[in-house]
Amino acid sequence: AQRVTQPEKLLSVFKGAPVELKCNYSYSGSPELFWYVQYSRQRLQLLLRHISRESIKGFTADLNKGETSFHLKKPFAQEEDSAMYYCALKPITSGSRLTFGEGTQLTVNP
């Protein structure tokens, strides 16, 4: 079975400060990891996935298999980054269901 843990339900930072949203997972096979974001009154949308190894809106995330983590980072938070962030896992080789963490509500204060 797979599991995704986001230890912080709420995270508040000031504009311009670095931000890190934590995500840890457990899965015995090879996982694909994602970050989804839901802005206020908008639908859930993909922010980034580890296999793409790209930076979206200044966010990056590195898959650390040793620590089974996929933390989301941004060096300088912006007010428009305020949203709900979900970490999710999908097995690479079997099935396509996403397993989500409980989410972290990020608030960036002016």
Add this chain to the structure above:
Amino acid sequence: EAGVTQFPSHSVIEKGQTVTLRCDPISGHDNLYWYRRVMGKEIKFLLHFVKESKQDESGMPNNRFLAERTGGTYSTLKVQPAELEDSGVYFCASSPHGWGTDTQYFGPGTRLTVL
């Protein structure tokens, strides 16, 4: 291109009643998924269609839930009879061809409240 649409956006029903949620995936997407988030919990997978076939329904909580995708286009999720613990937000997602290799695009969700 229109995104995934869901109807209704919000439904309030009484315990014991029946509710049917609808999802229209992005045109041409073979894969359709249902997820739900109950209060304070994570978003959980319910089931996955590939075209009109149920590929994985292991997340369906019990036999009060019935999902269909006749013709491989839109899908419905019926809850009969609804219970209090069914309250939550039901999300639909779709992705193009292939065995789960593509990004899943989510609909806005249907908020179900069972009184």
